[in-house]
Each structure stands twice: as C-alpha cells, then as structure tokens.
Amino acid sequence: MKFTDGYWLMRDGVAATFANRVADARVEENRLTLYGSTGRARGRGQTLNSPLLTVECFSPAEGVIGVRSTHHGGRLDPGPHFGLTPEAGHTAKTRVNDQVVELESGPLSVRIDADALWQLDFVADGRVLTSAGKRGTGFATAEGRHHMVNQLSLGVGELVYGLGERFTPFTKNGQTVDVWQADGGTASEQAYKNVPFYLTNRGYGVFVNHPGLVSYEIGSEAVGQVQFSVEDQSVEYYVIYGPTPKEILDRYTALTGRPALPPAWSFGLWLSTSFTTDYDEATVNSFVQGMADREIPLSVFHFDCFWMKAYQWCDFTWDPDVFPDPEGMLARLRERGLRISAWINPYIGQKSPLFEEGKRLGHLVRTPEGHVWQWDLWQAGMALVDFTSPAAREWYAEKLRTLLRQGVDCFKTDFGERVPTDVVWHDGSDPERMHNYYAQLYNDTVFQVLTEERGPGEAVLFARSATAGGQQFPVHWGGDCESTFAAMAESLRGGLSLGLSGFGFWSHDIGGFEGTPTPAVFKRWVQFGLLSSHSRLHGSGSYRVPWNYDEESVTVTRDFARLKNRLAPYLLRAGEQARDQGTPVMRAMVLEFPDDPSCHPLDRQYMLGDDLLVAPVFTEDGEVEYYVPAGEWTHLLSGERVSGPGWRRERFGFDSLPLLARPGSVIPFGARDDSPEYAWAESVTLRVHAPVDGAEVVTRVPAPDGGRPTVFRTRRVGGEVTVTAEGAPGPWSVVLAGPTGYGEPVPVAAGTDTVTLPVAD
Structure with a gap:
C-alpha cells in the first residue's frame, strides 16, 4: 500500500518510522543482528521514547541472504508458514572491517557501515545489486494498523518480473501489486496464483517469507524502489543471487520446493x-x-x-x-x-450429504462463535473444508x-x-x-x-x-x-x-x-x-x-x-529440468537470453524448453511480429532459415506459426505421434540445426521408466557433423537442416553408435 504523499509528506492518518543508524551490532559466527535506531539525534537522549528495530541477517543457503526486521517482538505467531528447506551443511561467514560489518554467503554479501546512515547493501561480483537505504527498513501506522515496510532500490533500466501468475503488463515496474488470492479472471489485476517473489534483470530475486497479504509498490510510490509491506510486527525477506535468471530460480525453488515431474x-x-x-x-x-x-x-x-x-x-x-x-x-x-x-473443489454445498457429515465431525471451517461458516456465492450454503485439521x-x-x-x-x-x-481454523x-x-x-x-x-x-x-x-x-x-x-x-x-x-x-x-x-x-x-x-x-x-x-x-x-x-522426448527432458533446477518448460525470453536487452520485455513469444522459440499468432489475418535473437534459426515446420538478431513481421496460414529451432540445437523427434507414451529413444530422429564448428551438443532422451537416458553427442568439425549415441536401444536417424530446408533422414542401424554426415551450409 502507499504511505507517502509525494516525496516529502506522509498521507493523512499515516505515521512512519525508519531505521536511520546502527545503534548496536551483534556479530556472531554466521549471522548478524543489527539494532536500528530511529531517533534523529545522536547521543544518549535518542535512546528514550524512540523505537528500536531489530534486524537479523542470516543465510539458509549459498547465494541467499535472509533479513528479518522486527518492531515489537512479543507478538504470538500462530502460523501458517511456508515450508522452506535450508541447504544442508551450509554456513555463512561474518567479518568486521573497522565500522563495516558484513555477512557473506558464497558469492553474495550484505554490508552495512555502522558509522554511517542506515544502508544495507547486497553485493555480488564486486557490485551492489540492491540496497535498503533511508526508507528501506521501518514501520508505518495507518488508521491504527501496524505495517512493516521495506524498500529495495532499483537501478537504471532494471526490470521486475514475477509475483505469481499476473495478467497485467509483464514487467511489473510502475504497478501496485497485492499478493492476495482472488477469483478475478484473466482480465483483471487480481490473480489466482499469488507468489511473494520477484526477480529482476540485474541478477537477483527477492522472496518475502509471509503467506498473508504482501503489498508491493514497484516503482509506483518511490519510483526508484520496490516497496513491500505487511500488516505485522515483523517481516522476513530473502535476497537470492543468480547471476542469471535460471540460477535465481534454481536457488529459489531449492528453498521453496521443486516442481514434481508430471507423468x-x-x-x-x-x-x-x-x-x-x-x-x-x-x-x-x-x-x-x-x-x-x-x-x-x-x-x-x-x-x-x-x-x-x-x-x-x-x-x-x-x-x-x-x-x-x-x-x-x-x-x-x-x-x-x-x-x-x-x-x-474444496467447498461443500449445504444440499450435499457431506455437509451434515462434515459439520458433525468438525471438518468444516467455523466462525468465532462456533458456527459453520457459510455463504451462497458459488454453491448455496456452501462451507469450506478445514485442511488445517x-x-x-x-x-x-x-x-x-x-x-x-x-x-x-x-x-x-x-x-x-x-x-x-x-473464521477460526482448527490449528489456530x-x-x-x-x-x-x-x-x-x-x-x-x-x-x-x-x-x-x-x-x-x-x-x-x-x-x-x-x-x-x-x-x-x-x-x-x-x-x-x-x-x-x-x-x-x-x-x-x-x-x-x-x-x-x-x-x-x-x-x-x-x-x-x-x-x-x-x-x-x-x-x-x-x-x-x-x-x-x-x-x-x-x-x-x-x-x-x-x-x-x-x-x-x-x-x-x-x-x-x-x-x-x-516432441515428447524433448518436452519430457524440459520437464526434468523443471524438476531438477526449477527452470520452467515455457520460458520468458529473458530467461534464455538474459544478455540480449531486446528480450527483456518480450511477452508475446517464449521459449519452449531450451531450443524452440514460439511466437503465437494473435491476429485475424495471421500477421505476427516477433523478435529473433542472434544466429541462424530454422523454422521447425518448413526448414526455412531465419537470421537474427532482429524483428520480423510475417503472415502465416493456420497450418503454421513462428516455431524456430535455436542455432546449434539438436531436437529429438519421437517415432510415434499417436500418444506421448512410448519408448522415446527407439527410432528417434535427431534434427540438427546450424551446428557451430568445434562445439559439442549433448542431447538426453529420457527413458519412460525413469531409468538411464539415451545420450547423443553431436559435434561439428569443419564440414562434417558426427553424432555418437550412448545407450541407444535400436535404430535411429539424423536429419540436418540446410540453407534450403531439411535434408533427407539418414537412418542408423540398431547397434551402430556413431554416424558422420557432411554439412551443407
């Protein structure tokens, strides 16, 4: 929520207090506790009639630093809490250099100068990723309600992504986002899937470890800051270093849980x-x-x-x-x-025979007076199953x-x-x-x-x-x-x-x-x-x-x-990457091309797995405008070469759309098209696209039973491409994409583990 009235003033009814200096610091072997004074004057007088913020810095995993700021620490915490998994055996290090105290977690550090104005700097690879400055750590009261408030700085050109499945503009800069579940459809600012985690194109992400309402102002109140606030006496957040977006997601999902691999x-x-x-x-x-x-x-x-x-x-x-x-x-x-x-769904309508059963057994959510909570929206007299029981x-x-x-x-x-x-929940x-x-x-x-x-x-x-x-x-x-x-x-x-x-x-x-x-x-x-x-x-x-x-x-x-x-062998491999590293199957272009600024705002195209660019058509006449990153791409349906970097505007019939294979990629095509369930390596066809001289591409084709995958290694040397199979169960084939389209498939007999083909450039 917004607390300020412009740069100088607070809104009517709002009073805000922020840490401005370090009053004291407790340095332990693997954590820091900072006491943030909020008084304006220095000296003993400031210790009277003035709040003191307790700010704890710690690390649950390498490259991740947590910060917990607390005003009044006596509040009971009934939960619930996100289930987080700290990295086994991980320890952070602290150091003191004159008045500068620091907590280091692998490549990421948090630093503060105890003799200067309050500023937490999050540093990696010799640069400051983001900082909590003069209004970065504090609390505000609005209409008698207490909010913990944090701000983290945004750099010039820094873009913010994430915060769940949001249908508003893809980059969140300039938006107000409330992390609060709502059934609002896809045409509103509300969201079904609210996640208090964002990442930026500057190499880090931030997860607010609070399962309730988290209110974000993303360059929309203080234009150079991401502000987040919760109605509580304490708030905890984690800064997660990458530096690439994939590495940020890897660390984030290691902490909050990896996706399972669907069947x-x-x-x-x-x-x-x-x-x-x-x-x-x-x-x-x-x-x-x-x-x-x-x-x-x-x-x-x-x-x-x-x-x-x-x-x-x-x-x-x-x-x-x-x-x-x-x-x-x-x-x-x-x-x-x-x-x-x-x-x-998790609701029980009053006409359902299960309503009386659930009521009698105490399985339905109740009001503070002890009644079953009910309303008529969606189902007449519906109640809610109490999954805390x-x-x-x-x-x-x-x-x-x-x-x-x-x-x-x-x-x-x-x-x-x-x-x-x-309402009142079973577990309190x-x-x-x-x-x-x-x-x-x-x-x-x-x-x-x-x-x-x-x-x-x-x-x-x-x-x-x-x-x-x-x-x-x-x-x-x-x-x-x-x-x-x-x-x-x-x-x-x-x-x-x-x-x-x-x-x-x-x-x-x-x-x-x-x-x-x-x-x-x-x-x-x-x-x-x-x-x-x-x-x-x-x-x-x-x-x-x-x-x-x-x-x-x-x-x-x-x-x-x-x-x-x-494409099942290709998609299942992408699914394994989601399971193992947290990389989604459908990927925003910034995820695959973080070093190409043209990809950072793109939201009308995506990468499907590592190597397929998809640009859906959103027009009646079939015209589509899309961006092609650097290199020689190949249209998967026609075999046409498409050169990047650059924008293209083309028209497609209903039998096609921009579907491009990445330069140097090897896409495994399964032998069956009637089902996604089959032995994907048997009679697989490898489509090889614009291989780079001297580079080796490793293609893993999963086994349906979760066993050892078949591994193909494709390497170009001069005018020849050699493909070597490890564990191929039977016949397979190779197709090379050339300047005029795909060549004829070259069959490889069962038991043969190497084939060499001439390249047609």
Missing part, C-alpha cells in the same frame, strides 16, 4: 465436457469417437462440474441420472487408452480414494481462492495468513492422495489457485479467460509471469473459457495450446471439439497434437 501421459491432449454444457455418457462417447474418427490423438478426458448433481458440489458422487454406471463408463474409456480427470484432510482424502478406485486418474482442483478471514492459524496459504494445503492434500494411490511419478493436478511452494504440485492452469485474441495474449503473460515465479508447468483453456471463439481464434489458440507444457480443450457454455468450428480446425488440432506427441 508422460499428461503431456498429451486433454478434452473436457466444458463447464455448464449438457452432457451424459453418450455425449462423452460422441466426443471421444469424434476425435478418433478424425485421427486426433487424445490422452485425457476431463469431466467438469456437472458429473455431480447440481447444488451438491462437492459430494464426490456421480449423478445417477446421467451416469448410472460410472465404474463401467470409466472402464470403457480406459479401454480406449484414455486417462480420466474429474473436477473437484489432519482429520479433515483424511476425511476429504478418503472421498478422493473412492473415485480413484472407480477409475479416475487425476483431479482438476478448482477454486481455493475465496477463503474468508472472519492466523486467518489473514491462511487466506493465501489455503491453496497450498488443498493442493497438497489432493496431490499426496494421488501419489499414494497411483504411485510416485503418476500424480498430476489441474490446479487453479497457488502460492509460494505450490509449484511442487503441478499442473496449474490460467483460469477464466474470454474467447478472444486479447485474452489469449493476457493468458500467455500470466503463464510467463508464473514461470518466473518458480512454477515449471502451466496450461490454459484452449479457445478461451467465457464465450465461444471464432474459428480463427480457436485455431490460433490450438497452436499455442499444443505448444504449451500441457494442453486442454475447455470452455464454459460451449463445447471445444474442433469440428464445431470448421474442418480446418480439425486439421490444425490433429497436426499440432501429433507434432506435440513427436
């Missing part, structure tokens, strides 16, 4: 019943058969809300009027090779186990944002902090049930709400968007922002949710959706089967679904 089948195409449409088993079968008749490969069928009776969400019981034999129906769908997803979590989990035993494979965990603050949690954190408990509960019932590596959600740490429970989708090109673009902005907040896997409603897309919007969204980490056809009041639009929609859906299945 291979989840990377295929999902088809939904849509939301408020009429459907029964015959409708479902007609959709599934329609896809099969048109040779569109389908991996998952999703049942949205009305698989349950109206007014009874959630009772976890199939509506017998439309699904009289759910076990038989699910078995028949599974015989067709499909996995099943079912919609759920272990017994309530188990009660809810058992309902899900029944569905899994019937044949359901995964759940769309919808909602989780509309959480009241005028602070209601304000629980508002955001509820999503973590909800998704964790469901994810753990799936892991227990389906086994490690088989759990996957389709989740809408999340906060810091929620990346551990993929996949997340972008929420309710309109069926327009503008909404398609805002969805992409949100996904790229979420990826820069530590989330590795993301999806969106292909075609848009609200309304019905035009054929042009649908086809362009299909391209975008099937070049995303996860892909789901879903809408609100209209179906999203492609033949409802035009015949070309069928062709586009079939071709891009098959292309995605062939």
Whole structure:
C-alpha cells in the first residue's frame, strides 16, 4: 500500500518510522543482528521514547541472504508458514572491517557501515545489486494498523518480473501489486496464483517469507524502489543471487520446493465436457469417437462440474441420472487408452450429504462463535473444508480414494481462492495468513492422495489457485479467460509471469473459457495450446471439439497434437529440468537470453524448453511480429532459415506459426505421434540445426521408466557433423537442416553408435 504523499509528506492518518543508524551490532559466527535506531539525534537522549528495530541477517543457503526486521517482538505467531528447506551443511561467514560489518554467503554479501546512515547493501561480483537505504527498513501506522515496510532500490533500466501468475503488463515496474488470492479472471489485476517473489534483470530475486497479504509498490510510490509491506510486527525477506535468471530460480525453488515431474501421459491432449454444457455418457462417447474418427490423438478426458448433481458440489458422487454406471463408463474409456480427470473443489454445498457429515465431525471451517461458516456465492450454503485439521484432510482424502478406485486418474482442483478471514481454523492459524496459504494445503492434500494411490511419478493436478511452494504440485492452469485474441495474449503473460515465479508447468483453456471463439481464434489458440507444457480443450457454455468450428480446425488440432506427441522426448527432458533446477518448460525470453536487452520485455513469444522459440499468432489475418535473437534459426515446420538478431513481421496460414529451432540445437523427434507414451529413444530422429564448428551438443532422451537416458553427442568439425549415441536401444536417424530446408533422414542401424554426415551450409 502507499504511505507517502509525494516525496516529502506522509498521507493523512499515516505515521512512519525508519531505521536511520546502527545503534548496536551483534556479530556472531554466521549471522548478524543489527539494532536500528530511529531517533534523529545522536547521543544518549535518542535512546528514550524512540523505537528500536531489530534486524537479523542470516543465510539458509549459498547465494541467499535472509533479513528479518522486527518492531515489537512479543507478538504470538500462530502460523501458517511456508515450508522452506535450508541447504544442508551450509554456513555463512561474518567479518568486521573497522565500522563495516558484513555477512557473506558464497558469492553474495550484505554490508552495512555502522558509522554511517542506515544502508544495507547486497553485493555480488564486486557490485551492489540492491540496497535498503533511508526508507528501506521501518514501520508505518495507518488508521491504527501496524505495517512493516521495506524498500529495495532499483537501478537504471532494471526490470521486475514475477509475483505469481499476473495478467497485467509483464514487467511489473510502475504497478501496485497485492499478493492476495482472488477469483478475478484473466482480465483483471487480481490473480489466482499469488507468489511473494520477484526477480529482476540485474541478477537477483527477492522472496518475502509471509503467506498473508504482501503489498508491493514497484516503482509506483518511490519510483526508484520496490516497496513491500505487511500488516505485522515483523517481516522476513530473502535476497537470492543468480547471476542469471535460471540460477535465481534454481536457488529459489531449492528453498521453496521443486516442481514434481508430471507423468508422460499428461503431456498429451486433454478434452473436457466444458463447464455448464449438457452432457451424459453418450455425449462423452460422441466426443471421444469424434476425435478418433478424425485421427486426433487424445490422452485425457476431463469431466467438469456437472458429473455431480447440481447444488451438491462437492459430494464426490456421480449423478445417477446421467451416469448410472460410472465404474463401467470409466472402464470403457480406459479401454480406449484414455486417462480420466474429474473436477473437484474444496467447498461443500449445504444440499450435499457431506455437509451434515462434515459439520458433525468438525471438518468444516467455523466462525468465532462456533458456527459453520457459510455463504451462497458459488454453491448455496456452501462451507469450506478445514485442511488445517489432519482429520479433515483424511476425511476429504478418503472421498478422493473412492473415485480413484472407480477409475479416475487425476483431479482438476478448482477454486481455493475465496477463503474468508472472519473464521477460526482448527490449528489456530492466523486467518489473514491462511487466506493465501489455503491453496497450498488443498493442493497438497489432493496431490499426496494421488501419489499414494497411483504411485510416485503418476500424480498430476489441474490446479487453479497457488502460492509460494505450490509449484511442487503441478499442473496449474490460467483460469477464466474470454474467447478472444486479447485474452489469449493476457493468458500467455500470466503463464510467463508464473514461470518466473518458480512454477515449471502451466496450461490454459484452449479457445478461451467465457464465450465461444471464432474459428480463427480457436485455431490460433490450438497452436499455442499444443505448444504449451500441457494442453486442454475447455470452455464454459460451449463445447471445444474442433469440428464445431470448421474442418480446418480439425486439421490444425490433429497436426499440432501429433507434432506435440513427436516432441515428447524433448518436452519430457524440459520437464526434468523443471524438476531438477526449477527452470520452467515455457520460458520468458529473458530467461534464455538474459544478455540480449531486446528480450527483456518480450511477452508475446517464449521459449519452449531450451531450443524452440514460439511466437503465437494473435491476429485475424495471421500477421505476427516477433523478435529473433542472434544466429541462424530454422523454422521447425518448413526448414526455412531465419537470421537474427532482429524483428520480423510475417503472415502465416493456420497450418503454421513462428516455431524456430535455436542455432546449434539438436531436437529429438519421437517415432510415434499417436500418444506421448512410448519408448522415446527407439527410432528417434535427431534434427540438427546450424551446428557451430568445434562445439559439442549433448542431447538426453529420457527413458519412460525413469531409468538411464539415451545420450547423443553431436559435434561439428569443419564440414562434417558426427553424432555418437550412448545407450541407444535400436535404430535411429539424423536429419540436418540446410540453407534450403531439411535434408533427407539418414537412418542408423540398431547397434551402430556413431554416424558422420557432411554439412551443407
């Protein structure tokens, strides 16, 4: 929130106090405690009638420094707290040089001159990354409410990213952002996934370790500062050094949790019943058969809300009027090779038989007076499951186990944002902090049930709400968007922002949710959706089967679904990178090209994995403007060479879009296009693009069972390219991209581990 009235004054009703000097410093072996005096005069008189701020500096991991500033330290802390994982065996070092005290954590240090005006400098590689200066550490009272306030400086040209899945402008400079869960759709400043973490293009990120409301002013109050405040007596934040954006995410997700790797089948195409449409088993079968008749490969069928009776969400019981034999129906769908997803939420409508059961057992959130909290928004008389209670979590989990035993494979965990603050939680949690954190408990509960019932590596959600740490429970989708090109673009902005907040896997409603897309919007969204980490056809009041639009929609859906299945070995490898280093599958251009300033603000294109540039088309006439970084890129669909750096404006038919392979890349194409589940290394084709003389490219093709990957090493020497396979199980082939397109595939017999080919430049 804003506290000042311009540069000099405070707003009416606001009083602010900031540390201005170090009154004392306690230096321990691996931490600093600074006492910030707030008085204006020096000497003994300042110690009277004047607040003293306690500022602790510590390090949970190399390259990460935490700062906790406290006004009054006697406040009880009922939680909840983000689950953080300090680096095992890590210790920081302190040093004192005259009046300068310093805490060092690997390449990152925090320094303060105890004899000067208050300023915490965060230093790496001989330069100051950011500083907390004269208004950098303090507190403010506004309308009788106490806020801890911090400011960290922004440099000239410094851009801020992240803070969750935000649909407002991609770079957050000039914005006010409240980290507060809300069901606001994709066309507002509200967000379903709020994460109090940002990173900048200057080599560091900042995580505020507070699960409740964190209010940010990003160059929007003090224009050279990022200000963040919480209504509390203490606030803790971590400065996380990179220097590259990937290294920042690596350190951040090591602290807050790595994304799990979803199962291979989840990377295929999902088809939904849509939301408020009429459907029964015959409708479902007609959709599934329609896809099969048109040779569109389908991996998952999703049942949205009305698989349950109206007014009874959630009772976890199939509506017998439309699904009289759910076990038989699910078995028949599974015989067709499909996995099943079912919609759920954490609310219990009063008409649901589970309402009285949950009320009697004490599993529903209560008011301070002891009543079950209820309202009529969304479901009539709905209550909220209290996931702070272990017994309530188990009660809810058992309902899900029944569905899994019937044949359901995964759940769309919808909602989780509309959480009241005028309630009492079973474990005594602070209601304000629980508002955001509820999503973590909800998704964790469901994810753990799936892991227990389906086994490690088989759990996957389709989740809408999340906060810091929620990346551990993929996949997340972008929420309710309109069926327009503008909404398609805002969805992409949100996904790229979420990826820069530590989330590795993301999806969106292909075609848009609200309304019905035009054929042009649908086809362009299909391209975008099937070049995303996860892909789901879903809408609100209209179906999203492609033949409802035009015949070309069928062709586009079939071709891009098959292309995605062939890219499965490439996408699964990108998924492993998300799991192991926190690098998202869909990457903002700044993440892959931090040294190219032209890439820093880009939000209408992205990298899919390391090596594929995707620029979705957002226009009716197929015109697209996109930026190509330096080097000779290759259009993956046509084989055309595209030179960078520079901007291009081109027009594409519905069978294509800018999809460029990075110079020097080797893209593995699987042998099958009917499913993402197969032995990816068997008969794999390696597409080699503009190899650099003397450089070696290592391509790892994962094994479906999680075993040892097949490794290909591609090296160019002069006019020849040599590819060597390690662990290839059978025949494979190589295709070289030349100046006039792709050459013919060169087959390599089973058992052959090396092939050498001439380069055509």
